[in-house]
Amino acid sequence: MSRLNLLEETRYEKLPVSVYADEQTASIEVAKRISSLMLSKQEKGEQAVLGLATGATPVKVYKELIRLHKEEGLSFSNVVTFNLDEYYPMKPGSNQSYVRFMNENLFDHIDIKRENINIPDGELKREDIEDFCLKYEQKISSFGGIDLQVLGIGRTGHIGFNEPGSAPNSGTRLVTLDELTRRDASRDFGGVANVPTKAITMGIGTIFKAKEIILMAWNEKKASIVKKAVEGELSADVPATYLQLSPHVEFILDQDAASSLTRFDTPWLVKDCAWTDEQVTKAVIWLAKTLNKPILKLTEDNYNNNGMAQLAILRGPVYQINIHIFNKLQHTITGWPGGKPNADDSQRPERAEPALKRVIVFSPHPDDDVISMGGTFIRLADQGHQVHVAYQTSGNTAVWDDDVLRFMEFNIDFAESRGEDAKALKDTYNDMRNFISAKLPNQTDPEEIRTVKKLIRKGEAIAGARFAGVIDERIHFMDLPFYDRSKFQKDVSFEDDIVQTMELLQEVKPHQIFAAGDFADPHGTHKVCFNILVEAMTRLRKTESWTKDCWLWLYRGAWHEFETHEIEMAVPLSPQEVERKKLAIFKHQSQKDLPVFPGEDSREFWVRAEARTQETARAYDQLGLAEYEAMEAFVKWKF
Structure with missing residues (x-):
């Protein structure tokens, strides 16, 4: 591509942007640039001063730097690091501390001198913070400033913990965290209530002084804020827009994070x-x-x-x-999500034959099925298809501790009302109560508590599936092992999850599979469950003939909905069906009113589901098609 064409294509972009095929490729490139800087400094007998970030974004960069150290002899002996930020208050040994994060993801695996590591102190007395921040700035200056600053970007547009409203000349200081930032961190802290409200962060002015700045962003969840940062006007509401003023900055993105930029989203505006x-x-x-x-x-x-x-x-x-x-x-609109029997299906999204299909609805959490496609789920059962539902994980993480005690108290009372000995139950109950009263943020529950939480979600899921018209023999509570295993292990194998999924698929031999394609879920569970399912089907497609006639439909709705141009099947819902869907969601009582992990949308799940299906119907109506009460949308997965 000529320079002129490139300039035309990127004319909406106010700073340099490089886009890579995926996160892994981009991370290797960033690690290569860091290592080149380090080697160049080593040749001159100088120290390389790095500004480092935490969070999920730089993890693969650090992993590649560790590989370069262990396999190619890259030495960090001449490296000085300054981390961007730390929660306040925060003990360095806490699971959520950035001291621990950096040790586990980088420092413990390389030959850096410990005295060259600098991270804001989350244990300071409040009155000592201002002096510490001043000395942090002075220490950076004493090394001649930061040579290369690595950044991520938060969905508020924050860099470091410089939230909306931060001044472009701000220095290292104590800040108050935005509520969206705290909600995004709630998974790590076992609930938003446990997330600190404050943090110590380098300022935007501090970041600006770096000789080179690389901001990285991966996946579709960051696409909208990346567009604002790259193409938007300078604004205190999006602190990352201030980077447009730096002559030394570059955004490094994967394709998903870049997808909302004009040259990718609406390319006809900038090129043929x-x-x-x-x-x-x-x-x-x-x-x-x-x-x-x-x-x-x-x-x-x-x-x-x-x-x-x-x-x-x-x-x-x-x-x-x-x-x-x-x-x-x-032609995407159909009231027959399983196919209309004895009809011409040449212009329909689903096949007419077989008239009655074997269907599996895979639900990552025990309520995703009814939240995201409850109307379609009910209609498939009403239209006589052999509908199975498979709840892939127990969902026990998202149950309040109070519910555990309440259910245990019920069991004790029930046992005693029948004249049974409830001593063992009482002993277990007392152990649970003592644990919960002393429980630390995000501390993993013991097996007994996890089991009660799992049974609560299981009971709700069964009730919801029954309400949708599924018989008990076709309700599968898979409780895939990775979900609990990931609470104890960093590197998790998914082989037994894949095998278990293959066994269920072989048992049912479905004509249709519905699976969650909403990878914006803040827990990451949807994506893991989807990958397990795709791997199971990929293996089966090599030997099982029925797989060639099996279609996989993706649904969304719990977090985001498909864009109108993506939709390949739209199932309209009547007002009565919307009400039935809502009642199915209500069966999940532990998730009602205020779920443990609400994500960025504070509305109840049934409200979100109702609003999003109505928005889809409204989008079709505004384009000139028929007006419906609501619509559930699906996209066909191409193997």
């Missing part, structure tokens, strides 16, 4: 496109939404004035394009 069918669909829907017009009312002027003149010439006249996209969307 390869107008695939998918690109045409996306562009026409974008145009209709941008102009707030139904698809069939879009004109040639609308195309020409919004970067789509090339499409009008290549595929026009535009009215024919409009009709084509309108019909394509119309």
Whole structure:
């Protein structure tokens, strides 16, 4: 690509951006740049001063640096490090401390001198913090400043812990954390209530003084904030936008994190496109939404004035394009998610035959099925399909401790009401109560408590599935081992999870599989469960003939919904079906009112589900299609 074309393609971007195929490739590139700096400094007999970040983003970078040290002899003996931040208050030995994070992910595995490691002190007395911060700044200056500063970006747009409202010339200081930042950290602390409200952080002004700044971002969850940071106006509401003022900064992204940038999201605005069918669909829907017009009312002027003149010439006249996209969307709508028997299925998203299908709905947590596709779930059962539901994990992490005590008290009372000896139950109850009263944030529960929490979720899941019309023999509470194992082990094998999933699939031999494709879930469980399922199916497809006739549909809804142009099957729900779905969600009492891990959306799950399905229906309506109460959306997975 010529320099002129590149400048045109990136003209919305206000700072340099490099995009890599995936997180691993990008991380290796960042590690290579760090190692090059270190080697260059070693040759000159100088120290390399690194500004380091914590969190999930730099983990693979640190892993590659460790590999370079162990396998290629890269020495850190001349390296001085300054970490960006630390929670306050925070003991260095706590599971959530950045001291511990850095030791486990980097320092314990390399030959860095301990006296060269600098991390903000989370144990300081409040009155000593200001003096510490001043000395932290002075120490950075005494080494000649930071040579290379590594950054991540929070979904508030924070860099370090410089939250919205931070001044561009701010120095190292004590700050108050944004509520979204605290909710994002709640998984590590066993609930948002346990997340510190304060942190000590390098300031934006401190970061700016670095000779080179690399900001990294991975996955789709960061895409929207990356777009604001790269293409948005300078704003205290998005502190990362201040990086636009630095001549020494570069954003390094994977494709998912870059996906909302103009050159990838709406490329017709900056260059000539390869107008695939998918690109045409996306562009026409974008145009209709941008102009707030139904698809069939879009004109040639609308195309020409919004970067789509090339499409009008290549595929026009535009009215024919409009009709084509309108019909394509119309054909995604079906009230028969399992296929309509004895019907022409050439324009339908699902096959007509077999008329009654074997179906498995895989649910990562015990409520994802009814939250995300409860209306479709109920309709599949009502239409006579052999519906199975598989709850992949116990979900025991997301149960309040109070519920454990309440259920134990019920069991003790029930046993005593029958004249049974409840001493053993009482002893266990007392042990549980003593543990809970002294429990540390994010401390792993003992097996007895985990079991009660699992049984609470299991009972709710069974109740929800029964309400949806599934018979008991087709309700599978898988309780995949990785979920509890990951509470104790850093490196988790998924082999037994894959084998267990294969066994269930072989038993049912489904024609249809529904699985969670919502990887924005803050726990990461959805993605792990999906990977296990795909690996199980990939192995089975080598030997099992039934897999060739098995379709995999992805659902979303608990966290985000599919974009309209992505949807391949849209199942409309009547007001009555919306109500039935809500009642199915209500069976999950432990997740009602206030779930343990609500994520960024503080609304109850049933409210989110209702709102998102209504938004999908409204999007179809605004494009000129039929108006429905709600819609559940699905995308077909291509093996």
